[in-house]
Amino acid sequence: DIVRGVSDPAAREDLYTLAFTIVRADEAITGGERIYLAQLAHQLGLDALVTARLETAAAAAIDAAPGADA
Numbered sequence: 001d002i003v004r005g006v007s008d009p010a011a012r013e014d015l016y017t018l019a020f021t022i023v024r025a026d027e028a029i030t031g032g033e034r035i036y037l038a039q040l041a042h043q044l045g046l047d048a049l050v051t052a053r054l055e056t057a058a059a060a061a062i063d064a065a066p067g068a069d070a
Contacts (some may be wrong), residue, residue: 003043012044017054024062 006012019040023033041051 003040006044011015012046013050016041016046016051017058020055020058021062024054024059 003015006015016037020037023029024039029037037051041047046054060065
């Protein structure tokens with residue numbers, strides 16, 4: 001319901017990136033979280049190439065953040 005009305009492509013990517021960042025907060029993505037992300041990507045109309053790009057960029061930003069190795 002939350003993502004149903006989102007039509008702006010940049011906003012869709014931002015929502016997916018936010019969700020990925022939240023589930024990766026503990027550095028591991030569980031099987032259930034992976035299923036959630038796949039369902040979210042489908043609802044947002046994002047294909048596998050786009051989600052892979054977004055996840056790679058988000059993971060790099062998380063890893064580069066100050067205190068990421070703490």
